[in-house]
Amino acid sequence: MSTVTQQAGPATPAGPARPLSGRRPLGDRTFQVITLAAGLLVLVILVLIAFSTTQQAAPWFKAEGWGIFGTTWNPATNQFGALAFIYGTAITGVIALIMAVPVSVAIALLLTEVVPYRWARPIVYVIDLLAVVPSVVWGLWGILVFAPWIAKIYAHIGSAVTGIPVLDSLFGPPTSGASFFTAGIILAFMITPIVTSLSREVIATVPAIDKEGAYALGATRLEMIQGAVWPHSKGGIVGAVLLGLGRAMGETIAVALVIGSSATITSHLFAPGDSMPAVIANQFGEASGVFRAALMGLGVLLFAFTIIVNVIARAAVGRSVEQGSA
Amino acid sequence: MQRVRTHSAVMAGAALTAMALSLAACSSSSSSSGGGSSSSSLSGTLNASGSTFQLTFQQTAIQSFKSVQPNMTINYGGGGSGKGRTDLASGVVQFAGSDSPIPSDETANFKGKTVLYFPVVIGPITMSYNLSGVTGLKLTAPVIADIFQAKIAKWNDPAITALNPGVKLPSTPIVIARRSDSSGTTANFSQFLVDSSPNWKLGTSSTISWPAASRGGNGNGGVAQIVKTTPGAIGYVDYSDAKASGLSYASVKNKAGNYVAPSISSATSAADNATVAPNLTFSSVWTPGAQSYPVTYQSWDLVYQKQSSTNTTKMLKAYIGYLLGAGQQLLPQLNYAPLPASLDQKATAQLSKIGS
Numbered sequence: 001m002s003t004v005t006q007q008a009g010p011a012t013p014a015g016p017a018r019p020l021s022g023r024r025p026l027g028d029r030t031f032q033v034i035t036l037a038a039g040l041l042v043l044v045i046l047v048l049i050a051f052s053t054t055q056q057a058a059p060w061f062k063a064e065g066w067g068i069f070g071t072t073w074n075p076a077t078n079q080f081g082a083l084a085f086i087y088g089t090a091i092t093g094v095i096a097l098i099m100a101v102p103v104s105v106a107i108a109l110l111l112t113e114v115v116p117y118r119w120a121r122p123i124v125y126v127i128d129l130l131a132v133v134p135s136v137v138w139g140l141w142g143i144l145v146f147a148p149w150i151a152k153i154y155a156h157i158g159s160a161v162t163g164i165p166v167l168d169s170l171f172g173p174p175t176s177g178a179s180f181f182t183a184g185i186i187l188a189f190m191i192t193p194i195v196t197s198l199s200r201e202v203i204a205t206v207p208a209i210d211k212e213g214a215y216a217l218g219a220t221r222l223e224m225i226q227g228a229v230w231p232h233s234k235g236g237i238v239g240a241v242l243l244g245l246g247r248a249m250g251e252t253i254a255v256a257l258v259i260g261s262s263a264t265i266t267s268h269l270f271a272p273g274d275s276m277p278a279v280i281a282n283q284f285g286e287a288s289g290v291f292r293a294a295l296m297g298l299g300v301l302l303f304a305f306t307i308i309v310n311v312i313a314r315a316a317v318g319r320s321v322e323q324g325s326a
Numbered sequence: 327m328q329r330v331r332t333h334s335a336v337m338a339g340a341a342l343t344a345m346a347l348s349l350a351a352c353s354s355s356s357s358s359s360g361g362g363s364s365s366s367s368l369s370g371t372l373n374a375s376g377s378t379f380q381l382t383f384q385q386t387a388i389q390s391f392k393s394v395q396p397n398m399t400i401n402y403g404g405g406g407s408g409k410g411r412t413d414l415a416s417g418v419v420q421f422a423g424s425d426s427p428i429p430s431d432e433t434a435n436f437k438g439k440t441v442l443y444f445p446v447v448i449g450p451i452t453m454s455y456n457l458s459g460v461t462g463l464k465l466t467a468p469v470i471a472d473i474f475q476a477k478i479a480k481w482n483d484p485a486i487t488a489l490n491p492g493v494k495l496p497s498t499p500i501v502i503a504r505r506s507d508s509s510g511t512t513a514n515f516s517q518f519l520v521d522s523s524p525n526w527k528l529g530t531s532s533t534i535s536w537p538a539a540s541r542g543g544n545g546n547g548g549v550a551q552i553v554k555t556t557p558g559a560i561g562y563v564d565y566s567d568a569k570a571s572g573l574s575y576a577s578v579k580n581k582a583g584n585y586v587a588p589s590i591s592s593a594t595s596a597a598d599n600a601t602v603a604p605n606l607t608f609s610s611v612w613t614p615g616a617q618s619y620p621v622t623y624q625s626w627d628l629v630y631q632k633q634s635s636t637n638t639t640k641m642l643k644a645y646i647g648y649l650l651g652a653g654q655q656l657l658p659q660l661n662y663a664p665l666p667a668s669l670d671q672k673a674t675a676q677l678s679k680i681g682s
Contacts, residue, residue, distance in 0.1 A: 072535075073535070074529075074531075074534075074535040075508075075531040075532065075533045075534070076516070076528060076529030076530055076531035076533075076534050076535065077529055148555075176501075176541050178541065178542070256506070256544070257544065260506075260541070260542055261506030261507075261542035262536065262538055262540070262542065263535065264538050266538070271538065272538070272541070272542065281507075282506050282507040282508065282533075282544070283507065283508040283532070283533050284406070284408070284409070284508070285378070285405055285406020285407070285408055285409055285507060285508055285509070285532075286406045286407055286408045286425075286507075286508035286509055286510060286512075286513065286532035286533070287408045287508055287532065287533075288408050288411065288429050288431060288432045289429060289431030289432060290431065291531075291532075291533075292408065292412075
């Protein structure tokens with residue numbers, strides 16, 4: 001009993017946060033424990049998910065070895081190579097970024113540097129509304145309305161580029177509206193809000209004194225953006241773009257509905273393909289054995305890819321914000 | 327949902343208490359209370375998941391079963407046969423709907439416990455097409471195989487016109503409509519092609535490596551939608567969805583050499599001619615019989631023979647008994663086919679094995 005009081009004695013005044021009172025109140029300590037537990041809980045759940053999906057996917061890794069990156073996915077012959085889906089995920093993400101990033105950065109500059117604050121607010125609301133649309137609604141709109149409409153445009157482009165070396169193999173004759181490109185466009189709509197709002201935050205950290213300085217030297221608005229805003233927020237915008245890519249890579253149901261569901265690797269962007277999350281959603285219901293393990297394994301790979309992309313993105317955003325405040 | 331759960335938990339608790347009381351009251355004559363399971367009022371919850379092919383039937387049957395056992399709650403969530411079997415193996419559900427027997431690579435999941443198969447529903451898979459002005463199209467299995475492998479590209483291909491004398495077929499390109507999700511419909515359709523056509527090279531599975539130019543739709547409804555909106559399209563669509571979408575469908579040459587249109591009676595005939603194993607597994611695909619539609623499939627409810635709770639045993643007997651009895655009469659109006667009488671009798675006789 002005496003040892004306990006001896007230990008408790010020196011431990012409590014050592015707490016640097018509350019030097020005036022002898023011990024911290026019980027409520028304070030309980031609060032600390034609860035918040036710490038909440039933080040750890042998320043981490044534990046994440047680790048458990050990673051562990052159990054990897055465990056479930058083990059038969060696939062065992063059966064295929066490096067064959068998991070093979071090109072053939074055919075459940076009828078028990079071949080489960082995931083390359084076509086990795087390719088589809090990458091290509092749709094790239095298409096989405098190419099379309100969404102210029103638009104998002106332009107909107108972010110518009111909101112921070114061009115229009116006055118009272119006009120920026122309603123524009124922000126409208127853009128954030130895009131993020132509120134559920135992905136299944138994007139998917140249904142995509143496959144029922146957008147794909148049949150854009151299929152005609154694909155057909156025009158396809159016939160226009162026939163015979164032209166590189167363009168022909170990219171935009172060759174389409175089969176239907178459901179394709180890599182349609183999925184990429186839908187993804188572009190979906191990631192625009194996140195890329196816009198993050199870019200806006202990064203650009204907002206540019207010190208007013210830099211901008212005033214540029215103007216004082218006689219810079220026009222464009223020159224000010226080039227000289228003061230851009231160098232300052234470059235890293236942060238790259239981070240925002242990568243977070244958008246993370247979102248695009250993980251998008252499931254909208255892509256599953258519009259991508260066409262065909263495990264093919266082709267340079268034809270108007271051809272149907274498939275992506276990692278989409279194939280999991282589509283094929284899980286009736287899968288069994290190694291087939292099921294392979295879909296689990298796709299989930300593990302996707303998890304790993306998105307974590308990598310997100311970590312890089314957070315680092316880029318963090319560094320940029322630190323530079324901004326320094 | 328939360329409220330229903332709590333409610334059912336209370337009900338289950340009450341049922342247990344009641345059972346304990348009745349057992350205590352008449353411990354000597356406990357057999358009499360177990361015997362009258364069909365007439366007595368049961369209460370509790372049965373959870374099930376699996377085959378989406380059964381989903382419409384289950385939903386309708388659950389509704390009408392309320393008039394038989396008003397205090398029983400049955401939840402049938404779809405999710406696919408694979409999910410149903412996984413859920414049954416992990417003990418999440420009391421029965422699972424499955425369009426195929428347990429595959430060999432899954433048997434280990436069931437840890438040697440005996441699973442009983444109760445066939446509950448039969449259904450034809452139509453070859454639905456979109457050709458304006460063409461009705462009564464006739465197809466043979468090898469021609470269907472070539473169409474779905476993109477070896478036949480146009481509707482006026484000699485292979486098709488030879489089967490349809492007097493029908494004016496256009497030169498429209500054929501658009502293959504198939505499932506984008508994995509499905510028992512795909513598994514049974516491809517099984518039909520494996521059984522019937524040596525020229526079919528794509529094998530059989532719930533997902534198939536289709537020709538790249540094919541178009542994928544989600545669910546039977548998605549494929550029906552593609553066929554309905556695309557001139558020249560052909561797709562394999564469950565009979566009830568083909569009917570619901572008002573599609574035209576082909577007659578298919580069966581094993582006996584007759585062209586048979588998909589219908590409730592031709593599907594039941596196909597199942598009637600199937601070879602039924604002692605555990606009631608069978609395949610209605612490509613069966614003999616003059617009136618059998620060759621692309622017919624079936625779905626089972628899977629139940630563990632050993633049950634830990636007497637109440638669950640009674641509820642399973644009551645509900646599956648209902649599906650095999652009065653429930654069968656619900657099937658034709660939903661455009662599914664009832665079980666042939668002989669099979670229904672075998673399945674009903676097997677009910678007594680549950681919980682033994």
